[in-house]
Amino acid sequence: MKTTGMDPNQNQTIIRLRGVTKVYGRGSAAMHALKGIDMDIRQGEFVAVMGPSGSGKSTVMNILGCLDTPTRGQYFFYGMDVGKLTRDQRALLRRHYLGFVFQGFNLLNRTSALENVELPLIYRGTPVAKRRKLAVEALAAVGLSAWESHTPGELSGGQQQRVAIARAIVAHPRVLLADEPTGNLDSSRSREIMELISAFNRELGLTIIMVTHETSMAAYAGRRIHFMDGLIDNGGEQKGAL
Amino acid sequence: MLWETFLLAQREIRRNVLRSSLTILGIVIGVAAVITMVTLGSGATAKVTADISNLGSNMLMLRPGQGFHGPGGARSSAPMFKTDDAEAIARDISGLAAVAPLSSKMTQTIYGSRNWSTSVIGTTDDFVKVRNWPLESGRLFTEGEMRAGKTVCVLGATVKKELFGGQDPLGISIRLRKLSCQVIGVLQPKGQTSFGTDQDDLVLIPMRAFQRRIAGNTDVKTIYVSAEDGISTEKVKKAIETLMRERRHIPIGDESNFHVRDMKEIMDTLTNSTRVLTALLAAIAAVSLLVGGIGIMNIMLVSVTERTREIGIRLAIGAREREVLMQFLVEAVVLSSFGGLAGIALGLAAAAAGAQALNVPFIFNIKIVLIAFLFSAAVGVIFGYFPARKAARLDPIEALRHE
Numbered sequence A: 001m002k003t004t005g006m007d008p009n010q011n012q013t014i015i016r017l018r019g020v021t022k023v024y025g026r027g028s029a030a031m032h033a034l035k036g037i038d039m040d041i042r043q044g045e046f047v048a049v050m051g052p053s054g055s056g057k058s059t060v061m062n063i064l065g066c067l068d069t070p071t072r073g074q075y076f077f078y079g080m081d082v083g084k085l086t087r088d089q090r091a092l093l094r095r096h097y098l099g100f101v102f103q104g105f106n107l108l109n110r111t112s113a114l115e116n117v118e119l120p121l122i123y124r125g126t127p128v129a130k131r132r133k134l135a136v137e138a139l140a141a142v143g144l145s146a147w148e149s150h151t152p153g154e155l156s157g158g159q160q161q162r163v164a165i166a167r168a169i170v171a172h173p174r175v176l177l178a179d180e181p182t183g184n185l186d187s188s189r190s191r192e193i194m195e196l197i198s199a200f201n202r203e204l205g206l207t208i209i210m211v212t213h214e215t216s217m218a219a220y221a222g223r224r225i226h227f228m229d230g231l232i233d234n235g236g237e238q239k240g241a242l
Numbered sequence B: 001m002l003w004e005t006f007l008l009a010q011r012e013i014r015r016n017v018l019r020s021s022l023t024i025l026g027i028v029i030g031v032a033a034v035i036t037m038v039t040l041g042s043g044a045t046a047k048v049t050a051d052i053s054n055l056g057s058n059m060l061m062l063r064p065g066q067g068f069h070g071p072g073g074a075r076s077s078a079p080m081f082k083t084d085d086a087e088a089i090a091r092d093i094s095g096l097a098a099v100a101p102l103s104s105k106m107t108q109t110i111y112g113s114r115n116w117s118t119s120v121i122g123t124t125d126d127f128v129k130v131r132n133w134p135l136e137s138g139r140l141f142t143e144g145e146m147r148a149g150k151t152v153c154v155l156g157a158t159v160k161k162e163l164f165g166g167q168d169p170l171g172i173s174i175r176l177r178k179l180s181c182q183v184i185g186v187l188q189p190k191g192q193t194s195f196g197t198d199q200d201d202l203v204l205i206p207m208r209a210f211q212r213r214i215a216g217n218t219d220v221k222t223i224y225v226s227a228e229d230g231i232s233t234e235k236v237k238k239a240i241e242t243l244m245r246e247r248r249h250i251p252i253g254d255e256s257n258f259h260v261r262d263m264k265e266i267m268d269t270l271t272n273s274t275r276v277l278t279a280l281l282a283a284i285a286a287v288s289l290l291v292g293g294i295g296i297m298n299i300m301l302v303s304v305t306e307r308t309r310e311i312g313i314r315l316a317i318g319a320r321e322r323e324v325l326m327q328f329l330v331e332a333v334v335l336s337s338f339g340g341l342a343g344i345a346l347g348l349a350a351a352a353a354g355a356q357a358l359n360v361p362f363i364f365n366i367k368i369v370l371i372a373f374l375f376s377a378a379v380g381v382i383f384g385y386f387p388a389r390k391a392a393r394l395d396p397i398e399a400l401r402h403e
């Protein structure tokens, strides 16, 4: 895979959260999942998001992925105020700049691995032949060349996760958001996935934000952000070198 | 992009074979049922209409009494016609092609060891003109035979078959109960009416012979009149009414004790009953269309959870609301059209087979085909599209979480 022509400015802050809160429900049943988050991510960073279950990791990832909207606060993506974008503009942002790996795969059922990986390219309007070629390459990159025609039901959890990763990177996004990509995998499978992801970061300069519970997985990242009860635990944030 | 969407939709249809075929099945059944029922219904109506115009479209019918009651109806108090009534009509009213007096009685006919109960009709040779009914063989009554009341007879095709089989009956004498009668002609077969009565089950004899030898009176039960081509039956009807009121000495202002019907009225009476039948069939068909629609609805609603998740995935990957909706719309339209076409084919085939079996004409009614098709398509599209629209308006994460 060739290196994408990314912005060479490695220090540009591409993601900026300011005072982001998320409240589920209302009144006495209100659940404050995020209580005011400030976060900066620079171009080409590999960040691990950690924290106990229920601390708001998935919530913040969904907001970063433009899948969900914050209750309050601002989200700047490449300087754009995402809160001011229309639904369609946010869809285009997801389409062209973001790749998402979900905690639960979220592949299309009864649809072959290859077709699942092709999906983002369809919406990008990539011509059929090129689409096929890119999808084949992406599946090869995650080591699933032999499984192109298998449907999710015929794949193991680790294989499904790799299909999901191939789908997330096939359109060459600027940012890869991965919510516990190794959560369902054994440790050797997890290491394979982590090698794969960190290779994208190293070789393509892909900015990666990854949620994980395990310190061994977080070790692949350049920086860790700790969540605690809907807030970033500043004492725990370790600014490692890139 | 539209072609792309179309490909996507048809791939999606093939991927969900069970859901797709159940949806299609609902549409197919609904459309086919409506088309079959309505086609057969209008075929039956057309058959009745054809039967009646077969009687002669410019025919009028006089009967004693009020209203149209058919044989044995409430007309006992009104006096019967006489032969000279028919003669007076023929003489005094212009523009008539034929006037046939008619009386009938169920009578046992006997030839050799065979016997057959049939309607023996006393009339004149004008009967075949009025009824537009050619002879198969032999001849009609002569003037002399009618005047003298000779016992000669013309057989309907059914009577000929029952008494003679394949044998030629001309010149042979049969018995009408005790009356011996020579066969001089055979009528061409007319077949059944749409109500299943056999029109060929009759024997014609001269009116005078019928009155003297069978009925034992000089009554005429019915007078058939046919107007010449281009003469308004309305005018003829008026003229006959005036003449008959005069002959029966009915004071001005009193109601007539007879009635004159033209074919239009008779046709209206009969087609009304087939219209009721058609409406009934259409109602049954509408119910099956509705059931088909509910079937489609159920399939669509059951798959909403799965579809909502799918929509969530597509949105998360960067599809815009309208792209997702376009896909689902195209999918619903493709499915519905396919089911609709299959339903039309099946419905027409069933209607053609049914028309053959029931011996009614096959009448293609494009309006019904379109209505049935559009209804099912609308059901498919509405229930395929609106749940999808609801899902596509969610935040992607909401759609993904859908249980």
Ligand SMILES: Nc1ncnc2c1ncn2[C@@H]1O[C@H](COP(=O)(O)OP(=O)(O)OP(=O)(O)O)[C@@H](O)[C@H]1O
Binding pocket: A024, A025, A031, A032, A033, A051, A052, A053, A054, A055, A056, A057, A058, A059, A060
């Ligand atoms: N749709 C929702 N409705 C109500 N509460 C929610 C919803 N989604 C998340 N929450 C709540 O918000 C809080 C944060 O949830 P979140 O999914 O972000 O946790 P997490 O850090 O990802 O946990 P885990 O490590 O278990 O995935 C939790 O208390 C959760 O119960």
Ligand SMILES: [Mg+2]
Binding pocket: A057, A058, A059, A103, A179
């Ligand atoms: Mg989570």
